[in-house]
Amino acid sequence: MKNLTLLFATMTLLLGSKLFAxxxxxxxxxxxxxxxxxxxxxxxDAYQFAxxxxxxxxxxxxxxxxxxxxxxxxxxxxxxxxxxxxxVQLVTQDKVNFLLGPFASDFALADSAIxxxxxxxxxxxxxxxxxxxSRRYKYIFGxxxxxxxxxxxxxxxxxxxxxxxxxxxxxxxxxxxxxxxADGTRKAASKTSLKIVVDQxxxxxxxxFNSILSLIKSQNVDxxxxxxxETEILNFIRQAKTLNVNPKLYSFTVGVxxxxxxxxxxxxxxxxxxxxxxxxxxxxxxxxFGNAEQFANEYKKRFGYEPDYHAASxxxxxxxxxxxxxxANSLDPAKxxxxxxxxxxxxxYGRIRFxxxxxxxxxxxxxxxxxxxxxPVYGPKGLLEKPLYPMPEWGKR
Amino acid sequence: xxxxxQILVNGVLLGGLYAxxxxxxxxxxxxxxxxxxxxxxxIMLGAYACYYLFTGFxxxxxxxxxxxxxxxxxxxYLIQRHVLNLVIRAPMFNTLLITFGLExxxxxxxxxxxxADFRTVNPSYAGxxxxxxxxxxxxxxxxxxxxxLGLTFALWLFLxxxxxxxxxxxxxxxxxAARLYGVNPRRLYALTFGIGAALAxxxxxLYGVVSQINPYIGSxxxxxxxxxxxxxGLEKSIYVLxxxxxxxxxxxxxxxYIGPTYTDVVSFGILVLVLIVRPTGLLGRTA
Numbered sequence: 001m002k003n004l005t006l007l008f009a010t011m012t013l014l015l016g017s018k019l020f021a022x023x024x025x026x027x028x029x030x031x032x033x034x035x036x037x038x039x040x041x042x043x044x045d046a047y048q049f050a051x052x053x054x055x056x057x058x059x060x061x062x063x064x065x066x067x068x069x070x071x072x073x074x075x076x077x078x079x080x081x082x083x084x085x086x087x088v089q090l091v092t093q094d095k096v097n098f099l100l101g102p103f104a105s106d107f108a109l110a111d112s113a114i115x116x117x118x119x120x121x122x123x124x125x126x127x128x129x130x131x132x133x134s135r136r137y138k139y140i141f142g143x144x145x146x147x148x149x150x151x152x153x154x155x156x157x158x159x160x161x162x163x164x165x166x167x168x169x170x171x172x173x174x175x176x177x178x179x180x181x182a183d184g185t186r187k188a189a190s191k192t193s194l195k196i197v198v199d200q201x202x203x204x205x206x207x208x209f210n211s212i213l214s215l216i217k218s219q220n221v222d223x224x225x226x227x228x229x230e231t232e233i234l235n236f237i238r239q240a241k242t243l244n245v246n247p248k249l250y251s252f253t254v255g256v257x258x259x260x261x262x263x264x265x266x267x268x269x270x271x272x273x274x275x276x277x278x279x280x281x282x283x284x285x286x287x288x289f290g291n292a293e294q295f296a297n298e299y300k301k302r303f304g305y306e307p308d309y310h311a312a313s314x315x316x317x318x319x320x321x322x323x324x325x326x327x328a329n330s331l332d333p334a335k336x337x338x339x340x341x342x343x344x345x346x347x348x349y350g351r352i353r354f355x356x357x358x359x360x361x362x363x364x365x366x367x368x369x370x371x372x373x374x375x376p377v378y379g380p381k382g383l384l385e386k387p388l389y390p391m392p393e394w395g396k397r
Numbered sequence: 398x399x400x401x402x403q404i405l406v407n408g409v410l411l412g413g414l415y416a417x418x419x420x421x422x423x424x425x426x427x428x429x430x431x432x433x434x435x436x437x438x439x440i441m442l443g444a445y446a447c448y449y450l451f452t453g454f455x456x457x458x459x460x461x462x463x464x465x466x467x468x469x470x471x472x473x474y475l476i477q478r479h480v481l482n483l484v485i486r487a488p489m490f491n492t493l494l495i496t497f498g499l500e501x502x503x504x505x506x507x508x509x510x511x512x513a514d515f516r517t518v519n520p521s522y523a524g525x526x527x528x529x530x531x532x533x534x535x536x537x538x539x540x541x542x543x544x545x546l547g548l549t550f551a552l553w554l555f556l557x558x559x560x561x562x563x564x565x566x567x568x569x570x571x572x573x574a575a576r577l578y579g580v581n582p583r584r585l586y587a588l589t590f591g592i593g594a595a596l597a598x599x600x601x602x603l604y605g606v607v608s609q610i611n612p613y614i615g616s617x618x619x620x621x622x623x624x625x626x627x628x629x630g631l632e633k634s635i636y637v638l639x640x641x642x643x644x645x646x647x648x649x650x651x652x653x654y655i656g657p658t659y660t661d662v663v664s665f666g667i668l669v670l671v672l673i674v675r676p677t678g679l680l681g682r683t684a
Binding site: 033034035037038041078174200201202203205206207208209210211212214215217218230231234235238239241242243244260261263264265266268394 | 399400403404407411505508513514515516517519523524525526533535536537538607608609611613614617648649650651652653656657658659660661
């Protein structure tokens with residue numbers, strides 16, 4: 001009798017270990033609080049959402065077994081140093097299998113040193129700076145298109161506008177991402193007839209743009225291109241209005257696609273150009289969410305706010321891991337790393353295929369806020385919708 | 398030349414708001430000897446109070462300003478009475494730590510309550526402006542400047558010409574003597590901190606009209622207020638105007654002639670210089 005109980009217990013244990021195999025651990029350190037929490041939340045929420053969906057669909061197939069994903073998210077409080085420590089903790093103490101990235105280039109730049117040091121692949125959807133990928137690191141992959149290309153499509157559009165803008169003011173914040181954007185924009189503009197007449201770097205914490213706006217106004221600049229953060233861009237537009245600065249167009253790297261940007265500015269958000277690597281359309285099919293539009297609707301219902309390209313990019317990161325693990329048929333970090341380098345699939349975010357440096361290339365669709373709505377105006381195939389140009393003066397809106 | 402004139406106008410208008418931001422900090426520092434690191438967080442709360450009064454009740458931001466001041470006064474009074482009063486005799490380092498802790502707590506609670514979304518207080522006239530001798534003058538900035546000037550002047554009148562004001566100054570100068578004359582320092586300290594918080598509330602209400610607000614604006618505003626306090630000196634509340642205007646103009650000029658990425662370096666560089674050369678502030682009596 002005693003032997004029978006023992007046998008039963010052993011069998012339960014064996015069966016149990018088979019049925020409840022240790023899930024695949026994904027770890028990330030994200031800005032859930034602190035000054036970048038507004039964008040950081042996209043990553044926390046989208047990672048979570050993608051993992052739930054993938055698990056609900058049966059998980060990840062390795063050999064004949066199906067393994068669930070388990071997500072461990074730590075809050076780095078928008079502190080780069082803390083995020084580096086948290087990634088070390090995720091790798092050395094929590095022993096996660098793979099790493100998902102934080103938001104923002106400065107963070108990805110620092111944190112990718114950890115994935116490289118411990119040979120654990122990291123796929124990140126929050127850092128676009130070319131600097132992240134120019135160090136020949138093997139274990140970092142990114143799903144945002146290169147920062148240096150952000151204004152590329154906008155410059156193409158500007159070439160087609162009538163009357164064509166001739167002079168440009170280029171403003172950028174002094175962090176890794178925005179410096180890369182400015183470098184790329186300068187290079188691209190030099191190949192056009194556009195002349196950059198104001199080229200200024202500003203401090204990332206700046207809240208007052210009155211001096212620079214006065215300078216732009218005195219030079220009568222046609223187009224203003226700003227690479228910065230949403231807080232700065234909100235202030236920039238409001239102050240442009242109060243100082244009655246009237247360029248023919250202005251475009252911003254971030255903010256424009258976000259719903260809360262439009263809510264904060266109200267009517268003053270109109271006419272602003274921006275860009276996005278993602279438009280939530282039915283064309284973008286996805287194995288887990290159906291398509292991008294369905295994802296956007298479900299996301300909004302679940303979290304109470306609209307997703308933008310940050311969220312879509314984050315989902316792409318999780319799905320890229322699933323594809324890579326399945327094709328490597330293993331959890332071995334080196335094998336999965338090689339598999340990531342070879343993935344090529346369509347997702348709700350777009351086609352995910354990494355180049356030799358580890359970054360993907362997606363075209364930036366130019367968007368404009370027209371009558372309070374976000375309208376895609378220029379894509380890789382040309383004009384999508386008539387851009388409102390030139391902007392009417394502030395007094396005549 | 399035209400551009401320089403415009404930049405100076407910008408700088409002066411910004412400086413007025415800066416002065417108001419620092420006014421409460423200077424008052425509390427001078428009287429209670431507490432460097433209130435939560436000052437910026439109180440400004441942030443004032444901005445949110447104005448935001449919700451504006452969006453929720455349709456109250457004009459300048460009408461919401463006194464309401465925000467009353468709310469912040471009550472909060473400040475309670476904070477002093479029930480938190481800071483417990484450490485009022487402790488070394489300065491402890492009060493620094495406790496106000497730092499308050500800042501973290503207030504900011505965290507603000508994110509939970511208000512979310513990390515960016516907000517603006519955007520009345521219909523927010524973009525209005527007029528031209529003065531060729532320089533564009535934003536109306537709301539001018540109004541904010543006027544309010545800042547008015548409140549600074551009012552505080553000066555209050556401290557110099559009312560019984561309570563004199564009692565506050567007396568307590569700051571000689572606690573024992575003030576006690577002998579029947580001053581109740583506990584109530585007075587709470588009152589002073591309340592006034593300091595109310596001024597932060599006023600600054601916040603104006604800040605939301607000219608800038609975006611989110612729960613994290615506090616710490617950088619504290620830093621700025623601190624620099625203004627040092628530059629102006631703590632001796633008289635009116636000196637804070639000098640500190641604010643000075644910093645506003647210097648920042649505007651720096652952004653134009655040296656580059657906008659250097660504004661913080663220059664303003665905090667000046668802070669260091671002032672501490673070395675004139676530790677009592679630009680207008681303070683030298684030792």
